[in-house]
Amino acid sequence: MFDFYFExxxxxxxxxxxxxxxxxxxxxxxxxxxxxxxxxEGAVCKHTFFVQKGMLRAYTIDENGNEHIVQFAPEGWHIAxxxxxxxxxxxxxxxxxxxxxxxxxxxxxxxxxxLSQSHCYETFTRELIxxxxxxxxxxFNSSMxxxxxxxxxxxxxxxxxxxxxxxxHMIASYLGLTPExxxxxxxxxxxxx
Amino acid sequence: MFDFYFExxxxxxxxxxxxxxxxxxxxxxxxxxxxxxxxxEGAVCKHTFFVQKGMLRAYTIDENGNEHIVQFAPEGWHIAxxxxxxxxxxxxxxxxxxxxxxxxxxxxxxxxxxLSQSHCYETFTRELIxxxxxxxxxxFNSSMxxxxxxxxxxxxxxxxxxxxxxxxHMIASYLGLTPExxxxxxxxxxxxx
DNA sequence: CCAAATCATTGATCGAAATCAAGAAATACA
DNA sequence: TGTATTTCTTGATTTCGATCAATGATTTGG
Numbered sequence: 001m002f003d004f005y006f007e008x009x010x011x012x013x014x015x016x017x018x019x020x021x022x023x024x025x026x027x028x029x030x031x032x033x034x035x036x037x038x039x040x041e042g043a044v045c046k047h048t049f050f051v052q053k054g055m056l057r058a059y060t061i062d063e064n065g066n067e068h069i070v071q072f073a074p075e076g077w078h079i080a081x082x083x084x085x086x087x088x089x090x091x092x093x094x095x096x097x098x099x100x101x102x103x104x105x106x107x108x109x110x111x112x113x114x115l116s117q118s119h120c121y122e123t124f125t126r127e128l129i130x131x132x133x134x135x136x137x138x139x140f141n142s143s144m145x146x147x148x149x150x151x152x153x154x155x156x157x158x159x160x161x162x163x164x165x166x167x168x169h170m171i172a173s174y175l176g177l178t179p180e181x182x183x184x185x186x187x188x189x190x191x192x193x
Numbered sequence: 194m195f196d197f198y199f200e201x202x203x204x205x206x207x208x209x210x211x212x213x214x215x216x217x218x219x220x221x222x223x224x225x226x227x228x229x230x231x232x233x234e235g236a237v238c239k240h241t242f243f244v245q246k247g248m249l250r251a252y253t254i255d256e257n258g259n260e261h262i263v264q265f266a267p268e269g270w271h272i273a274x275x276x277x278x279x280x281x282x283x284x285x286x287x288x289x290x291x292x293x294x295x296x297x298x299x300x301x302x303x304x305x306x307x308l309s310q311s312h313c314y315e316t317f318t319r320e321l322i323x324x325x326x327x328x329x330x331x332x333f334n335s336s337m338x339x340x341x342x343x344x345x346x347x348x349x350x351x352x353x354x355x356x357x358x359x360x361x362h363m364i365a366s367y368l369g370l371t372p373e374x375x376x377x378x379x380x381x382x383x384x385x386x
Numbered sequence: 387c388c389a390a391a392t393c394a395t396t397g398a399t400c401g402a403a404a405t406c407a408a409g410a411a412a413t414a415c416a
Numbered sequence: 417t418g419t420a421t422t423t424c425t426t427g428a429t430t431t432c433g434a435t436c437a438a439t440g441a442t443t444t445g446g
Binding site: 060092119122125130133137145 | 253255259261263275276279285312315316318319322323325326327329330331332333334336337338339369
């Protein structure tokens, strides 16, 4: 049932059988169709999501109605509006399914129980958020100090598994470019080879 | 000696007297003059830094020699190149003192001992990195989806304590603008009022 | 206290990405 | 299978921030 989850868990923090049993009690499953929405801006984010299968994305919509994709989450990844999750303030992000997906939900109450009752769960959480912070830092640096061409190449190399599954205009949105600009970036890169 | 540190610590995770004694053994102090460098790109980041007094900054230098400030750390904040700290790969960041400063250093070995020996230290670390992640996320969103004018106003409102202590060209660098552009942003905003 | 360095502003020009517009290609689905 | 929708590309134009250049203001430290 949660084998894949615990496999990923175990990569960051060793998990004993008794912990597995405890943690399993606090997880729930959900199936999603492509485009199903898990979180709307303005709602409080009451769960974190772990993707077992498929892909989710988090994005904002700015005052001009433009989407800005903040994160993709293919299988094995976690996603949430952590700001809203921790503060219980309204979310600034939307989260929806890019593909038909199967996910695990962890409610905030359950998350807190697990933090207090399972030491390895706390360690896992710490490792997870640390890795997420470092990845975000690097992405931010790259987007601040590289050309669009470099950002695109970096993204394709770093996340081929995402790049090959989502439409180009979503990659453009993730990189902070318009689809037209990304198309021209691709042409430039193809020509340069 | 470490009163201020434990005060901040306690805001995120309650700390008992015995833990304080243990943790104190693993902290060391350092005084810095303005412009003193704590970390160079290419070196391994072997410590995290807590600012007791003064202000530090972390920044990258891109291939054109332009600085991009990643973070300011006034008193009460932590700073490090966490990517390098955790992986022991060469740092991509520089860290130096924006003002004369007094800091606490925590070496990686000490950090790991504390994680394993003090539960509240682990909780504190988790809370700290979570807050940092959320702050970075919000900064990233704001810089991707707002006008320079909005980014600047947000920054001034959110961090007046930083904004009033650093030269404008550093704020420009933090926001990803040239000093000239920031100067014009300020004029626009002043006129609009 | 003064000279030197740093910092901020302003103007003119340039360039890269956004926007606007249209059409072609691919995909979905009924 | 065929139609509708989504996606991608290409061209023309505009816009906004970067760059280049110069000057003025402020800070620093010898």
